[in-house]
Amino acid sequence: MNRHLGKNKRYSLSFWNRIKFKLLFFGITMSILPIAIVGGYNIQTSKNTLEEGVKEKQLYIVQRAATEVDHLLSTIDSKMQLTIDANDVITNNSQAKQRWEQSLYGFLKQDPEIENAFLLDQQGQVITGVSRWMSKDKLQQMANSLHELVLQNTTNKQDWMSSVQFKADGTPSIRMVRTVYSPEDHSYQGHFVVDVNLKGTFQNISAIHSGKNGYIYLIDDKSRLIAHTDFGQVILGKNVIQAPELQKMIDHKGRMSEPTQYRSYTGEKVIGAYAPIASANWGVIIEQPIAQAFASIQFLIQRLLIMMGLVSGIVVLLSVVFGIWFTKPIELMEKAVQKVTKGKLDAKINYQSKDEFGQLAAAFNHMTDELQLKTDHLAREKEHLDTIVNGSGSGFALIHDDYSVEWMNDRLRQWLADDRQQFSCYSLLGRLSEPCQNCPITLKDPMQCQNEIVTTVQNNGQKKMYSHRMYPLEKVREGDPKYLVVVEDVTEQRQLEEMVIQADKLSALGILASGFAHEVNNPLASISAYAEDLKERIKEEPIEELVQAGEIDRYLDIIRNNVDRCKGITGSLLNFTRKTSFVTQDIDLSKLIEDSLILMQHVLKKKQIQIDKLFQTDLPLVHGDSLQIQQVLINIIQNAIDAMDEGGQLTLSTHKSLNQVEIQIQDNGQGMTSDQLQKVFDPFYTTKPVGKGTGLGLYISYQIMKKMNGDIQIESQQGKGTVVRIIFPTA
Known part of the structure; x- marks a missing residue:
């Protein structure tokens, strides 16, 4: 009974199981997580947007540079064709030569990039030439050297353009040659040759802002460097096409490539773009180191991270402050509850507020006051109960469903003289090695729980008889005793x-x-x-x-x-x-009835009672005390004889139904009223004349049958007789 009493267990919680930790964790998580998600999304979106901006900028710059070079070359080529169309066929005629010379001077004036212009006949001889900077002698020398060069490159009478040549001062230039045909019969007439100074154009391209530490360079059809923001790279003849990604972009000639990240010839990780110059089969490349290209992105990410950190720090600080403030009354309640679990029912929560915690604290304080009152009341009731239990003269015990005894009062312990801590009820009450027959715990039948069971115990040579009744306990917890046994001497x-x-x-x-x-x-x-x-x-x-x-x-x-x-x-x-003492044995009821009739034979003959016997042949044996059953039969037969007049009829029959055997004794005597029938089993009640009966016969008979788990049932009608059924459980 004391299994759960007097054990004040302290319930300690780990930090991560406390509400404070959970609340702080939830607050911090729900504060940081949205910021992290939104910030991460914004960072990624901004990064993608800025990366696209960087790529678009590079595409714009490289396309602009390529367009500028392509526009220069295409414009010069178109003007050369216009000059050819505006003049006659190529001859040594002085007038024609003069017109050509005037056209060439006009050509020089239109395009500052043109330094020299020559007109050659079919044999490659210079008909006339003009120069922006050279004297006639130097011009003549150049014309002589031009003869062999033109003949080598115009054998198929097609237009061509030389590779980029660098003068002594590093000025880049190219030579463009256009074939001249007769406007009448389209016959081959000669060539129109111009020298183009690319310095200004390359300087304009190099001046294009390509971002911090970015640079632009041009390559020719053989991937040789012909222009660079850092002209020193051109002088050194750097091999700028080393990365496979860059080579792949160049291989797709005639098509602008998407900016790609790769490792440049400088060894740096760069993002670069390529644009072709279709008119010259050249290409323009822009490169910028990744660190500088995406510096704004990194700066933005850093700013966002710092902002997120500041916001998160503020939110975390607020969450911590709020969590501590919110959990403070909970901790006060926890401490108060722990005090109550230790039995300190005067514990109070000193917290006043108009919110739910304040109401809960007030309710807790009221509850402890009520608990104190009820505990005091229970203590008084327990004292009264202990006085009643120990002074009632009865023994009490609490039994588990495994037959083990949990507790017994002092009276029962004194009777049984057994101080063992662990024992079973049947070894204690009946000194048995197994549960009692028809034990309510074994049968699991609540209807059997209150049946009286009598056991005999030998204590110090004295024979003691104890009756015990078992009562099931309804509201019990798992592991608690489930039965109350009341024992009486x-x-x-x-x-x-x-x-x-x-x-x-x-x-x-x-x-x-x-x-x-x-x-x-x-x-x-x-x-x-x-x-x-x-x-x-x-x-x-x-x-x-x-x-x-x-x-x-x-x-x-x-x-x-x-x-x-x-x-x-x-x-x-x-x-x-x-x-004799009560001794049980297997009994043949038919034989026992015959033996009883022998004892009653003279009385039956004296009143001339007719006996009818209807005994079932296969009647099973019953278990009980034959002498006491015979006493029951004699009492009931004697009552039947007393109730009948001379010549009456007495019918004795036996039969089996379900798990019981029944003896039926029927007479045709005077019978009883319903009021008399209700009192027949009361002690000292009799309907016989004074001096003829004690009123104990049926009472004793009923007690005997109950002791053997049997029963006596009586039906009677006044003036029609009585039927008595004696019911036995089968053995």
Whole structure:
């Protein structure tokens, strides 16, 4: 019973299981997580946007540079064609030569990039030439060298353009050659040659802003460097096409490539773009180191991260402050609850607020006040209960469903003289090695729980009898005792019952005495008559003749039979009146009824009662005390005889139904009223005249049957007789 009492267990929680931690974790997580998600999304979006901006800028710059070079070359080529179309065929005629020379000077004036212009005939001889900077002598020298160069590159009479040449001062230039045909018959006439200075164009391209540490360079059709923001790279003749990604972009000639990240010839990781110059089969490339190209992105990310950190720090600080403020009353309540679990019911929560925590604290304080009052009340009730339990004269025990005894009061412990801590109820109450027969715990039948079970215990050589009833406990927790056993010392009660039963037997014996004398006198008279007759015949007749005739044996057999009859009558009577303890055995009810009728034979004959016996042949045995059952039968048969007039009819029948055997005794006597029927089992109640009955017969019979788990049922109608059913459980 004390299993759960007196054990004040302190419930300690790990930090991560506390509400404070969970609240802080939730607050911090829900504060940082949205910021992290939104910030991460914004960073990624901004990064993608800026990266696209960087790429678009590079595409714009490289396309602009390529367009500028392509526009220069295309414009010069178009003007050359216009100049050819505006003049006559190429001849040595002075007028034609003069017109061509004027056209060439005009050509120089239109394009500052043109340094020299020459007109060659079919044999490659210079017809005329003009120069922006050269004297006539130097111009003539150049014209002579131009003869062989033109003949080598115009064998197929097609337009061509030389590779970029660098002068001594590093000025880049190219030579463009256009074939001249006759406007009339389209016959081959010669070539129109111009020298183009690319310095200004390359300077314009190099001046294009390509971002911090970015640079632009041009390559020719053989991927040689012809222009660079850092002109020193051109002078050194750097091999700028080293990265496979860059080479792949160049291979797709005629198409602008998407900016790509790769490792440049400088060894740096760069983002670069390529644009072709279609008119010259050249290409423009822009490169910028990744660190500088995406510096704005990194700066933005850093700013955003710093902002997110500041916001998160502020939110975390607010979450911590709010969490501590929010959990403070909870911690106060926890401490108060722990004090209550230790039995300190005067614990209070000193927290006042108008919110739910304030109401909860007030409710807790009110609850502890109520608990204190109820605890004091329970303590008083327990004291009263202990006084009642220990002073009631009964023993009490709490039993588990595994038959183990959890607790018993001092009275029961004193009776049983057993101080063991672990024992079973059947070893304690019945000194048995297994549960009692029909034990309510074994049967799991609530209807059987209150049935009385009587056990006999030998204590210090004294025989003690205890009755115990078991009551199921309804509101129990797992592991708690489930049954209450109430034990009573019924030793004196059973002794008194035995005395009453014996007195009832003696009372019945008084009724049977006259019948017993009559039943014994009849065989004794026969014995006396046959003995007297045999004595006279022995005197008158020879013994040998009587022996030979068998007369002596016949007389002796008659005498012996009558002696046996007397012996049976006296034995039955002695057996009935014998005082014995309750002994159970298997009983044949049909035989027991016959033995009872023998004892009642004289009374039945005296009132000329007709007996009808309807016994079932395959009647099973029952378990009980045969002498006490016989006492029940005699009491009921005697009541039936007293209720009938002379010549009445008594019917005795037996039959089996389900798990029980029933004896039915029916008479056609005067019967009873319903009021009388309700009192028949009350002690000292009788309907017989004064002096003829004690009123204990049916009461004792009913107690005997209940002790054997049987029953007696009576049906009666006044003027129609009575039916008594004696019910036994089968063995």
